[in-house]
Amino acid sequence: MITFNxxxxxxxxxxxVVLVITGMTxxxxxxxxxxxxxxxxRLSNKNLTQSQGQLPKSWFIKSVNAALLGHPDKPMFxxxxxxxxxxxxxxxxxxxxxxxxxxxxxxxxxxxxxxxxSYYEWGQAKRQNKVDVWQFSEFAYxxxxxxxxxxxxxSFSPEKGELPKAxxxxxxxxVWAMATVHRPTMADMPPExxxxxxxxx
Numbered sequence: 001m002i003t004f005n006x007x008x009x010x011x012x013x014x015x016x017v018v019l020v021i022t023g024m025t026x027x028x029x030x031x032x033x034x035x036x037x038x039x040x041x042r043l044s045n046k047n048l049t050q051s052q053g054q055l056p057k058s059w060f061i062k063s064v065n066a067a068l069l070g071h072p073d074k075p076m077f078x079x080x081x082x083x084x085x086x087x088x089x090x091x092x093x094x095x096x097x098x099x100x101x102x103x104x105x106x107x108x109x110x111x112x113x114x115x116x117x118s119y120y121e122w123g124q125a126k127r128q129n130k131v132d133v134w135q136f137s138e139f140a141y142x143x144x145x146x147x148x149x150x151x152x153x154x155s156f157s158p159e160k161g162e163l164p165k166a167x168x169x170x171x172x173x174x175v176w177a178m179a180t181v182h183r184p185t186m187a188d189m190p191p192e193x194x195x196x197x198x199x200x201x
Contacts, residue, residue: 055133060179066088068088077156077162080155081155082105100120102119105117105118109135113136144168145168161187163183
C-alpha cells in the first residue's frame with residue numbers, strides 16, 4: 001500500500017505569508033534608501049553652496065598673497081576705501097599665473113554692494129574685463145583697509161615701491177576677508193647702485 005506524506009511542500013497560506021513579509025521588507029528598504037539618497041543630495045548641495053561662497057574669498061586672498069613689486073622708486077600700489085590697484089601673479093582667472101595689474105573694487109548696484117575685480121586681457125591692448133564675484137547683503141557698508149606700520153588705514157598710496165602688510169575687507173563691524181602679502185613689502189635696492197649710480201628697470 002502506498003502512503004503520501006502530507007508534510008512535503010508549503011501550503012498556500014505559508015507562501016502568502018512569506019510573500020507579504022518579503023513585500024513589506026522590500027518597501028521598507030526602498031523607503032530607507034530613498035531617504036538616504038535625499039540626505040546625501042542635501043548635504044552635497046549644502047557643501048557646494050558653501051564652496052561657492054568661499055571661492056571669492058579664496059580669489060581675493062590668493063591674489064593679495066602674490067602681490068609683486070618692481071622698481072624701488074616706482075609705486076605699484078594705490079588703495080582707497082573703495083578700490084585698490086596692484087600687480088599680482090595670481091589673477092583669479094589666469095591659470096598661467098602671469099603678472100598682471102588687477103583692480104579690486106567695491107561697487108554699489110541699486111541697494112546692493114558688490115565686490116568685483118578687473119584686469120586687462122593678454123594680447124588685447126587696453127581691453128579691461130570686469131568680473132562681479134560677490135554680492136553683500138542689503139545695506140551693508142563695505143570698505144577696504146590696509147595694514148601699514150602696525151595700524152589699519154582706509155587708504156594707502158605710497159610714493160615708492162611699497163606694499164601694505166595686509167589688506168582686509170570690512171563689513172560694518174566684521175571682517176569679511178583678510179589677506180597678507182607673502183613677499184617683502186619694500187622693493188629691494190640692488191647692491192650695484194653705489195657702483196653704477198642708477199637703477200634701470
